[in-house]
Amino acid sequence: MIVHPSPSQTSMSDPPPTAPPVPMRMYEGMASWQALRARRWYAVIGVMMLLTCGAIVFCLQFGAHALTMAEVWSALTFSTAGREDVARVIIWDIRFPRILMGLFVGASLAITGAALQALVRNPLADPYVLGISSGAALGATIGLALGLGAIVGGLGLPLFAFIGGGVSIVLVYGIASSQGQLPMHQLLLAGVIVNAVCSALMMFATSILNPASLYRVVLWLMGTLSAPSIPALIGIGACLLIAIVLLLRESQALNLLAVGEDAACSLGVDSDRVQRTVFLVSAVLTGAVVSVSGMIGFVGMVVPHVVRILCGADHRLLLPVSALGGGILLMVADTVARTIVAPAEIPVGVITALIGGPFFIYLLMTRKYRFFA
Amino acid sequence: MSQQASVSSICSPLPAFEVRQLSFRYDSVRSRPPGDRSNWVINGMELTIRQGEIVGVIGPNGSGKSSLLKLLTKLVRPQEGTIRLFGAELGALSRESISRQVAYMPQDLSYDFPFSVLDMVLMGRFPYRRSGLWNLVGWERQEDLAVAEEAMAQTDVTHLANRMIATLSAGERQRVLLARALAQVPRVLMLDEPTAHLDLNHQLDVCRILQRVHAQLQMTVLLVSHDINLASQYCDRILVMKQGTVVCIGTPQDVIHPRVLTEVYGCQVLVDTHPDTGLPRVSLPAQDRHQTVAASGML
Numbered sequence: 318m319i320v321h322p323s324p325s326q327t328s329m330s331d332p333p334p335t336a337p338p339v340p341m342r343m344y345e346g347m348a349s350w351q352a353l354r355a356r357r358w359y360a361v362i363g364v365m366m367l368l369t370c371g372a373i374v375f376c377l378q379f380g381a382h383a384l385t386m387a388e389v390w391s392a393l394t395f396s397t398a399g400r401e402d403v404a405r406v407i408i409w410d411i412r413f414p415r416i417l418m419g420l421f422v423g424a425s426l427a428i429t430g431a432a433l434q435a436l437v438r439n440p441l442a443d444p445y446v447l448g449i450s451s452g453a454a455l456g457a458t459i460g461l462a463l464g465l466g467a468i469v470g471g472l473g474l475p476l477f478a479f480i481g482g483g484v485s486i487v488l489v490y491g492i493a494s495s496q497g498q499l500p501m502h503q504l505l506l507a508g509v510i511v512n513a514v515c516s517a518l519m520m521f522a523t524s525i526l527n528p529a530s531l532y533r534v535v536l537w538l539m540g541t542l543s544a545p546s547i548p549a550l551i552g553i554g555a556c557l558l559i560a561i562v563l564l565l566r567e568s569q570a571l572n573l574l575a576v577g578e579d580a581a582c583s584l585g586v587d588s589d590r591v592q593r594t595v596f597l598v599s600a601v602l603t604g605a606v607v608s609v610s611g612m613i614g615f616v617g618m619v620v621p622h623v624v625r626i627l628c629g630a631d632h633r634l635l636l637p638v639s640a641l642g643g644g645i646l647l648m649v650a651d652t653v654a655r656t657i658v659a660p661a662e663i664p665v666g667v668i669t670a671l672i673g674g675p676f677f678i679y680l681l682m683t684r685k686y687r688f689f690a
Numbered sequence: 691m692s693q694q695a696s697v698s699s700i701c702s703p704l705p706a707f708e709v710r711q712l713s714f715r716y717d718s719v720r721s722r723p724p725g726d727r728s729n730w731v732i733n734g735m736e737l738t739i740r741q742g743e744i745v746g747v748i749g750p751n752g753s754g755k756s757s758l759l760k761l762l763t764k765l766v767r768p769q770e771g772t773i774r775l776f777g778a779e780l781g782a783l784s785r786e787s788i789s790r791q792v793a794y795m796p797q798d799l800s801y802d803f804p805f806s807v808l809d810m811v812l813m814g815r816f817p818y819r820r821s822g823l824w825n826l827v828g829w830e831r832q833e834d835l836a837v838a839e840e841a842m843a844q845t846d847v848t849h850l851a852n853r854m855i856a857t858l859s860a861g862e863r864q865r866v867l868l869a870r871a872l873a874q875v876p877r878v879l880m881l882d883e884p885t886a887h888l889d890l891n892h893q894l895d896v897c898r899i900l901q902r903v904h905a906q907l908q909m910t911v912l913l914v915s916h917d918i919n920l921a922s923q924y925c926d927r928i929l930v931m932k933q934g935t936v937v938c939i940g941t942p943q944d945v946i947h948p949r950v951l952t953e954v955y956g957c958q959v960l961v962d963t964h965p966d967t968g969l970p971r972v973s974l975p976a977q978d979r980h981q982t983v984a985a986s987g988m989l
Contacts, residue, residue: 355829438800562826569828573813577799583763584874585789585817630803633827 358634365641369420372645376416376652377408381659384408418545418609419651419665420644421553423616425560425606427643428636429599430617431624432564435575435632436595437501443618444603447504447596448489448511449482453607455515456481457537458522461530474537475549475608482604485511490596499592539664540613542651549609560602561640567591568632575630615669616643619677626680646673704777706878706910707762709737712771714761714934731757732768733934741776741877744904744911745939746921749931750955755914756797758931759880762912763794776877789817793871797882801856807866808851811838814873834873841872844906845899861892868899879903881913885920893917897924918972922946923964930954946970 377389384392384404392405429444437446444450460477492507493499523531564571570591573581582588620643621635628634650668657663712735731754739745747755760766762773764780773780775791793814815834830838842848845865850858855866864884871879884900885893901924904911915921921928922942930937930945932954938945951959951972964971 358827358829435803438802440802565826569813569816569819572805572809573816575800575803576805576810576813577796579760579765580794580796580799582765582785583789583792583794583796584813585784585786587785625804629809630805631809633829 361628361634362637362641365638365645369641369645372648373416373420376419376648377412379652379656380407380412381655382407414545414547414550415542415651415655416648418542418550418553419648421550421557422542422606422610422613423620423643423645423647424640425553425557425602425643426613426617426647427620427624428557428561428564428640429602430643431621431632431635431639432571432595433599434621435571436592436599437505438575439505440622441618442505443614444599444606445512445612445614445617446508447600447603448485448508448515449600449603450607450612451512451515451519452485452488453478453482453604454538454612455519455522456484457608458519458526458534461534462522462526464530478608479604481515482600482607485515486597486600486604489600498589499596501592504596537611540611540666541662542610542647542665543655543662545609553605553609556602556605557640560598561637563594563598564636565633567594568636571595571632572630575632612666613647613669614666615673616647619673620646623673623677623680703741705738705774706741706776707737707739707912708772708774708777709735709762710772710774711736712761712768712773714757714766714768714770716766730934732761735771735934735936737929737936737939739910739912741910742904742908743926744900744913744924746925746928747912747914747931748916748918748921748928749937753931753954754934755931756882757934759794759882759912759914763792763880764788765794786817789874791876792878792880793874793876795867795871795879795881795884797886799867801863805855806851807842807847807853807855807858808838810855810866811842811847811869811873814838814841814870817874837875838869838873841869844872844903845869846895859892861888861895864888864892864896865899868896872903876909878910878912881911883914883916885915885917893920900924918946918951919964922969922971923967942969946972 374389374393377393378384378386382403384407388404389408392408426444430442433442433444433446434440436442439446457474457478459481460474489504489507489511490499492510493504523534526534570581570586570588573584573586574588574591578588621639624635624639624642628638646669647665650672651665653672654663654665654668712732713730714732715730735758747758749755757766761768762775762780764783764785767781775783775788780788812830812834815830815838818834819828819830839848842851845868847862847865847869850862850866855863858866868881868884871881879900881900884896888896897920900911900913903909913921913925925942927939928942928945929939930950937954938950946961947970948959948961951961958975960973960975961970962973963969
């Protein structure tokens, strides 16, 4: 950390060459701002990552068969090779993939929610607002109706859902950008319309399904993280990683766009390109997430608001912290969902709303939150 | 045309803006029959803005003032004509290189997201960001903070640095936006109604800051205003627009004339001189009110 000399001292570093040719005045505030920005970013992200690791280890303990911390630790570190195989199988084959899926899905939902709220400048936006989820749901329903859910080694349902999501991305994008540009209000409207049409078609499809398939559709719609396949896990992880990189690259541009589009353009933001990028990244990630886990509500809308209350609106910090926060919330919620009525399970969306809702209300009532004040 | 170009190259320095035969309208040309010349927002405009002057743009609502600013910052592209920024064709310049030379302060921004004042001012450093593999999110470097800090000092908003933008008064917000524009280190500053909705004291604040900045940094300032008196007091030249064309451009003494203003605004005005500055001052005559009273009395 550079210690800035007080104005009375004469030793003052020269301003960098591109700074305006005016004398630089230093005062106490500046040192703290610098500390506040880049360093704060690393500190906050570091703490969130530690919390995430802690949450993973914590969640590994719980389930239908409770394990002690010592058992979890020895299984994780392979220090009990040959012994206590039960714990190792439970942890590595059952719980770890599921927890990882919770992390990926929660992170994806929260980061797309945060990006879309800025993109359409609407606090009620969530990943499902673009109509991608309904398309995916319709695809899954059609797959089940045709009895093709079990093809490709159990990947049939996600595959159909992803195709449905892809079709609706093309539809929404086509409707919204039909006049050359991509106006945000048109994007929202297109999303709502595609949502409505897909929901109607899905209701029609469910009305002619046989009861067994109907039950699977309903379960899938409620959202579940149970028994993820390894390819799905890798797919979501890869999508999430690419999306995080692409969104972080546009995060400062998103800041500017959130304040005003004309002003952002006058500052050099290629608004058209940024909006298209953010839309496509969010849409594809949402489609992928909905395909593997169904519709898990609440995470995508509320986590970004909570993070904004705690960390401010700067998307460079908001996006990664939302991702980690969403991951933690969903991991913990899923652990609760599969534990409290074990061996049965509660839909995880119920728990996310029951944990997240009161916390959000508490923050709203105690902090001065001025989003759309 | 070639004559004008040679004249401008002899008279250095280059003009900040050179506008030739500029025409613009918002809807697409496709939907119109060829030769249809209606609905131009800017119609065949010719204009030269010299370096380092303060130019006020006045004119009735819908005369194309804001559109002119948008054209000059390449927020919209003209259908016809050319704009040169310090001699370079505006259409060929990238958005980023324009934003390092021209700062545009728009009329309305959204304050819904909880950004701090420092966040806002640092956004002005966007054209200078350097993001790479190790700086994916594009963090500001120390020099960016130094420039932002200087800009905030110039507009007296340093003490507000950590306040949320939504909690500020309109006058404070306007000064923050001005700081953001100054953080761009522009050569030209464009302001769309910088004193709208401000009380007298805050209007004075903004104008004083503008004057100070102009004097210190030799910046070219272009400001759109409905307040003719303010333009008269602070501008070197005034551009009067009507229906997308230049009615006249000149010093306040030349331009602020009852005949010109009556022609442009379509109502009677009184022009006298300001007791302190000797510059022209505009007020509305009393007979309009009397006529209204008389008319209502007749009913």
